[in-house]
Amino acid sequence: MRTDRDLTxxxxxxxxxxxxxxxxxxxxxxxxxxxxxxxxxxxxxDRQEYFTESEKNRIINVPIYPxxxxxxxxxxxxxxxxxxxxxxxIKKSLVDQSSTEINDLLRILLEPGLEVQSNASxxxxxxDELIVIxxxxxxQLAKYQINKEKWPFVELKTQLRRFLPHKNVFSHAVGHxxxxxxxxxxxxxxxxxxxxxxxxxxxxxxxxESAMRGKGGVSVVEVDVFGNKIREIERILPERPLNIFxxxxxxxxxxxxxxxxxxxxAIIAIDPxxxxxxxxxxxxxxxxxxxxxxxxGFLYPNEKQKDAPLFNRAISGSYPPASTIKPFLxxxxxxxxxxxxxxxxxxxxxxxxxxxxxxxxxxxxxxxGEVNLHKAIVESSDVYFYELAFKLTVDKIxxxxxxxxxxxxxxxxxxxxxxxxxxxxxxxxxxxxEPWFVxxxxxxxxxxxxxxxxxxxxxxxxxxxxTKGKIFKPKLVERLGDQDIEPELLFxxxxxxxxxxxxxxxxxxxxxxxxxxxxxxxxxxxxxxIAGKTGTAQIKSLVDQELTVQEEYEGIREIEKNxxxxxxxxxxxxxxxxxxxxxxxxxxxSGSSIAAPIAMKLMEQYQKEILADV
Amino acid sequence: xxxxxPLDYEINNLLTNNSYxxxxxxxxxxxxxxxCTVLGFGLFMLYSASxxxxxxxxxxxxxxxLGLFFMLLVAQLxxxxxxxxxxxxxxxxxxxxAYVLINPADGYATNRWIDLGFFNFQPSEIIRLLLPxxxxxxxxxxxxxxxxxxxxxxxxxAFICFYLVSRQPxxxxxxxxxxxxLIPIFLAGLPYRIILGYLVGLAIVAxxxxxxxxxEYQRQRVLTLLNPxxxxxxxxxxxxxxxxxxxxxxxxxxxxxxxxxxxxxxxxESHSDFIFSVIAEELGLIGILAMFLLYGFIIWRVFRISxxxxxxxxxxxxxxxxxxxxxxxxxNVLMVIGIIPVVGVxxxxxxxxxxxxxxxxxxxxxxLSMKKIYR
Numbered sequence: 005m006r007t008d009r010d011l012t013x014x015x016x017x018x019x020x021x022x023x024x025x026x027x028x029x030x031x032x033x034x035x036x037x038x039x040x041x042x043x044x045x046x047x048x049x050d051r052q053e054y055f056t057e058s059e060k061n062r063i064i065n066v067p068i069y070p071x072x073x074x075x076x077x078x079x080x081x082x083x084x085x086x087x088x089x090x091x092x093x094i095k096k097s098l099v100d101q102s103s104t105e106i107n108d109l110l111r112i113l114l115e116p117g118l119e120v121q122s123n124a125s126x127x128x129x130x131x132d133e134l135i136v137i138x139x140x141x142x143x144q145l146a147k148y149q150i151n152k153e154k155w156p157f158v159e160l161k162t163q164l165r166r167f168l169p170h171k172n173v174f175s176h177a178v179g180h181x182x183x184x185x186x187x188x189x190x191x192x193x194x195x196x197x198x199x200x201x202x203x204x205x206x207x208x209x210x211x212x213e214s215a216m217r218g219k220g221g222v223s224v225v226e227v228d229v230f231g232n233k234i235r236e237i238e239r240i241l242p243e244r245p246l247n248i249f250x251x252x253x254x255x256x257x258x259x260x261x262x263x264x265x266x267x268x269x270a271i272i273a274i275d276p277x278x279x280x281x282x283x284x285x286x287x288x289x290x291x292x293x294x295x296x297x298x299x300x301g302f303l304y305p306n307e308k309q310k311d312a313p314l315f316n317r318a319i320s321g322s323y324p325p326a327s328t329i330k331p332f333l334x335x336x337x338x339x340x341x342x343x344x345x346x347x348x349x350x351x352x353x354x355x356x357x358x359x360x361x362x363x364x365x366x367x368x369x370x371x372x373g374e375v376n377l378h379k380a381i382v383e384s385s386d387v388y389f390y391e392l393a394f395k396l397t398v399d400k401i402x403x404x405x406x407x408x409x410x411x412x413x414x415x416x417x418x419x420x421x422x423x424x425x426x427x428x429x430x431x432x433x434x435x436x437x438e439p440w441f442v443x444x445x446x447x448x449x450x451x452x453x454x455x456x457x458x459x460x461x462x463x464x465x466x467x468x469x470x471t472k473g474k475i476f477k478p479k480l481v482e483r484l485g486d487q488d489i490e491p492e493l494l495f496x497x498x499x500x501x502x503x504x505x506x507x508x509x510x511x512x513x514x515x516x517x518x519x520x521x522x523x524x525x526x527x528x529x530x531x532x533x534i535a536g537k538t539g540t541a542q543i544k545s546l547v548d549q550e551l552t553v554q555e556e557y558e559g560i561r562e563i564e565k566n567x568x569x570x571x572x573x574x575x576x577x578x579x580x581x582x583x584x585x586x587x588x589x590x591x592x593x594s595g596s597s598i599a600a601p602i603a604m605k606l607m608e609q610y611q612k613e614i615l616a617d618v
Numbered sequence: 619x620x621x622x623x624p625l626d627y628e629i630n631n632l633l634t635n636n637s638y639x640x641x642x643x644x645x646x647x648x649x650x651x652x653x654c655t656v657l658g659f660g661l662f663m664l665y666s667a668s669x670x671x672x673x674x675x676x677x678x679x680x681x682x683x684l685g686l687f688f689m690l691l692v693a694q695l696x697x698x699x700x701x702x703x704x705x706x707x708x709x710x711x712x713x714x715x716a717y718v719l720i721n722p723a724d725g726y727a728t729n730r731w732i733d734l735g736f737f738n739f740q741p742s743e744i745i746r747l748l749l750p751x752x753x754x755x756x757x758x759x760x761x762x763x764x765x766x767x768x769x770x771x772x773x774x775x776a777f778i779c780f781y782l783v784s785r786q787p788x789x790x791x792x793x794x795x796x797x798x799x800l801i802p803i804f805l806a807g808l809p810y811r812i813i814l815g816y817l818v819g820l821a822i823v824a825x826x827x828x829x830x831x832x833x834e835y836q837r838q839r840v841l842t843l844l845n846p847x848x849x850x851x852x853x854x855x856x857x858x859x860x861x862x863x864x865x866x867x868x869x870x871x872x873x874x875x876x877x878x879x880x881x882x883x884x885x886x887e888s889h890s891d892f893i894f895s896v897i898a899e900e901l902g903l904i905g906i907l908a909m910f911l912l913y914g915f916i917i918w919r920v921f922r923i924s925x926x927x928x929x930x931x932x933x934x935x936x937x938x939x940x941x942x943x944x945x946x947x948x949x950n951v952l953m954v955i956g957i958i959p960v961v962g963v964x965x966x967x968x969x970x971x972x973x974x975x976x977x978x979x980x981x982x983x984x985x986l987s988m989k990k991i992y993r
Contacts, residue, residue: 014928050865058899062884
């Protein structure tokens with residue numbers, strides 16, 4: 005039975021419970037307010053931000069890289085392509101732990117007879133991966149696939165590498181690729197290369213990098229938290245890279261390389277009427293496939309190291325033009341009326357500005373006797389051109405030669421072209437710090453002293469004689485993708501007297517064709533009619549006035565690298581020349597016996613090629 | 619109260635279609651219906667959160683049916699009849715806690731589970747219910763008001779449970795168990811001067827606990843909470859992903875089964891502790907508010923039963939269980955939105971987990987058993 009007192013107690017208890025509950029509810033209310041405001045902040049105020057965040061979580065952009073554009077000759081011959089290679093990699097951090105397994109792997113895969121050596125030291129600089137075996141042969145690949153459970157720590161990486169089927173033949177024209185550096189990424193506007201990717205470092209590979217690289221596409225992929233691909237949302241196809249087609253001629257290039265093998269030097273063969281290059285060789289050369297990591301082996305033989313095989317002599321080598329400059333000076337002499345074809349100079353082997361002055365000696369001790377311009381070019385009289393240069397003065401010479409691209413970049417579609425040196429008064433004051441002496445002008449008359457040429461520039465200059473004044477920009481690429489590349493006229497030289505071209509050309513033809521020509525050794529009855537000029541560039545000055553030139557040179561040639569460079573410039577066949585050939589053989593000593601025959605062979609080969617094409 | 623009772627009776631009669639036995643079985647039909655709605659909603663969301671796993675949903679359904687069955691069974695009992703059992707169930711709870719500390723189940727990093735072969739459960743989940751119930755039963759064992767010593771005994775009893783659970787080690791659950799024990803003590807009328815004494819004591823002991831008793835990862839959890847963005851892939855990663863899910867859902871959500879954070883597994887434990895993020899992402903703020911309203915209705919019904927009851931034991935039990943239910947919801951939501959540290963508390967009646975569902979439904983069984991039916 006309940007009493008009143010119970011009832012009162014009960015009411016009091018209920019009141020207390022409600023009071024205390026309200027107290028707790030107050031806290032609960034506070035927490036609810038905090039929670040709700042946070043939820044509203046998340047879902048309403050910051051919604052966009054979190055939505056973006058959630059999209060970033062689930063969507064990733066996977067770049068699609070197109071295979072690099074191919075390099076071909078115009079006849080379709082492949083010069084540079086992409087091949088699939090397989091490398092075995094291991095994380096650097098795992099190398100020590102798994103050294104026995106690696107040894108095991110090497111033992112199984114590298115059985116005798118397989119040529120690959122362990123390149124355990126070869127580290128790709130982009131990551132912490134170590135290449136255990138690079139470029140597996142198909143046999144090795146099969147062995148690896150069979151046993152791969154044994155080596156869970158080793159990763160097989162398959163990728164495309166640049167491969168030049170002709171290896172060294174096109175090395176200096178095509179160039180090679182290399183792994184991207186920070187510097188590369190800074191220079192390439194807009195395109196960012198992912199670490200470890202390869203890009204053109206030199207040659208056409210670099211010059212046409214953006215064309216051959218194409219533009220990467222993107223695959224927009226939805227992923228889960230583990231990075232597993234759920235589906236592809238969108239795909240932006242990569243822009244197809246362009247193939248490039250070269251004007252080079254395979255047989256000519258191969259022949260030129262073969263002729264220079266074992267020597268240092270450069271050969272340029274160029275079509276004077278268009279500027280398209282038919283052969284570009286610098287010797288020694290290297291195997292770009294090694295740098296492209298498409299092949300195992302040596303970049304070049306060790307003993308070639310001192311001859312700088314990576315240096316492209318054809319576009320960057322600086323040589324004195326020596327006697328090859330004489331036709332240009334002769335032309336200037338005629339233009340300036342300093343001489344005419346009948347002007348005769350008595351060549352007794354020595355030229356002196358005045359009686360007490362220094363004796364400028366001729367390569368031919370006894371001199372050429374009485375010489376006119378024709379004989380001076382054919383027999384390469386030094387004294388004649390000493391005197392002519394002296395008469396012309398450096399200002400006129402420099403101005404005139406610069407019309408022929410002396411001292412300039414030709415603008416060939418390669419990188420690292422050096423400009424040759426065409427000295428004048430200002431140049432000497434600026435570069436040497438001395439005023440110009442008349443003696444410098446005299447020296448310049450035979451292409452010695454400060455003046456230098458690059459083989460490519462010399463070829464352009466000679467082409468101007470062949471075309472009677474037209475110089476085309478030298479080009480290697482004839483077609484880019486579907487687009488033909490047009491020849492580009494750089495200069496057009498107008499002479500006061502057009503016959504002067506013929507006068508010089510006749511003399512240059514006679515260099516080969518007449519019995520006293522310096523390159524008469526090339527003459528063949530019924531052979532090609534070509535125009536040429538030999539040159540023999542001194543490296544070491546002949547200073548001893550007591551000894552004869554011959555005697556002094558005998559001492560100099562004891563050291564091979566002091567021997568004269570052999571030069572030969574030529575174009576032909578006349579009357580419609582289609583090829584200019586410049587050959588420079590370092591320390592080759594004789595333009596006529598070393599350089600000239602090479603040029604002739606190329607000339608003959610090219611005519612055959614043209615006939616074959618037609 | 620009594621003024622509104624006849625109305626309630628009429629509503630009950632209306633809902634139960636004048637069936638006397640029907641209202642007797644379900645006791646409080648609106649509460650029962652809203653519980654079933656939340657459970658159904660939970661299954662619906664679990665299907666999405668589990669990556670559309672029928673297996674997980676059916677397992678959950680079995681627990682729900684089991685839980686509802688026991689709930690209704692308990693609802694039929696008279697509170698007086700199990701008061702003593704409840705009082706002594708404290709010892710059973712202690713036994714379970716001691717057992718997991720001594721015999722850890724294999725396969726778990728922490729000693730939280732008891733493996734019965736067919737059924738694994740966490741004693742800490744059970745003690746959350748047993749502790750408050752036993753404490754209320756103890757405090758209300760006499761008609762008169764509790765004595766001074768009773769307050770200390772119950773506080774110590776709660777502290778022992780806290781200590782054992784936090785040794786598992788699971789500090790978060792330990793604290794929740796402790797608070798679950800303190801709520802009934804407070805509601806039963808713990809004198810304010812004792813409360814003051816406790817607070818002073820706590821202030822003295824807390825620094826020592828922080829530096830000596832807490833494990834490194836527990837300290838880390840607390841610190842992470844202070845600045846989760848500082849460490850996006852470390853301990854704060856879960857919270858960042860959870861907040862991203864909730865925020866990206868916006869007002870109306872991304873649509874059922876279309877939450878990218880949930881479906882692509884960016885939300886950790888999306889089917890259990892973090893199911894709230896899935897609801898928020900897929901159903902948006904509106905979905906969350908609807909869920910809160912449903913929870914609110916349940917809590918209102920619980921307190922209604924409490925205030926209509928006639929004994930202190932019934933009143934305090936119902937209120938305590940109501941607060942504890944509320945506490946769990948709050949802790950889970952505040953944890954998922956990143957206001958409090960990550961503690962292993964599922965969202966009541968919705969998160970996947972057998973023990974949690976059954977224990978919560980048993981609690982509602984106790985509440986229903988205290989419902990006065992007017993005849």
